[in-house]
Amino acid sequence: MEEGFDVGARLRQLRQEKQLSQRELAKRAGVTNSTISLIELNNVSPSVSSLKKILDALPVSISAFFAGDEPNHPSPFYRASELTDIGDGQLSWRLVAARRPDRRMSILHEYYPPGADTGEEMLEHDGEEGGVIITGEIEITVNGEVGLLGPGDAYYFDSRLPHRFRNQGSQQCVIVSANTPPTFSDGGQELHHA
The missing domain is CATH 2.60.120.10 (Jelly Rolls)
Structure with a gap:
């Protein structure tokens, strides 16, 4: 994952915005309650497929999950x-x-x-x-x-x-x-x- 990116805090923020409990999100995503909890506490790093299942249950895209503010006129070049x-x-x-x-x-x-x-x-x-x-x-x-x-x-x-x-x-x-x-x-x- 992106260095310095707080996956757990971002997941918790999105889950709370959607007004879902950890239990409800876990049920929708087909994962265990403890999986959601451990990710939110940053005790485990989710696999891409696990993260995608969870985000699909919100639904939130991978890009939106990691996105910051894009400038109004993005450069055509990326380092x-x-x-x-x-x-x-x-x-x-x-x-x-x-x-x-x-x-x-x-x-x-x-x-x-x-x-x-x-x-x-x-x-x-x-x-x-x-x-x-x-x-x-x-x-x-x-x-x-x-x-x-x-x-x-x-x-x-x-x-x-x-x-x-x-x-x-x-x-x-x-x-x-x-x-x-x-x-x-x-x-x-x-x-x-x-």
Whole structure:
């Protein structure tokens, strides 16, 4: 998560704005009461998929969760330090222009350390996504078809097809990807690669 960002306080603030108890939010999100409590106390760092389930129950988008105030006339340029990391502490997904209100696509700089896996539960969400592998190797499963991709290889598929990303190699995999519509900014939609 973004360095210095207080995930627990932000979740508590949003939950209270929606006038939900921890118990009610947990029920809506399909997680335990203690999960909500531990996150709000910053005793655990939620995985991206867990955080997304909780935010969908509010509903609040990942972008809105991490967003600050975007200038009225945002610069077209973003320094590496300005990208919003919406990863889970193991996986890192650095989103370009996360706070831009009129964004119609998501561009990500993704990092998958050795052993990283988006999970056994296959992902499915509206839209299309594609990317290019910069370094390392990644195993991508799309609708039962498995591909092992390396530097310079690319992928592009309909995101409604069940998919999964796994790094079974010994080095970090870096990918630059894009998806549309920007599922990171649409509350209630499944998170890309989560």
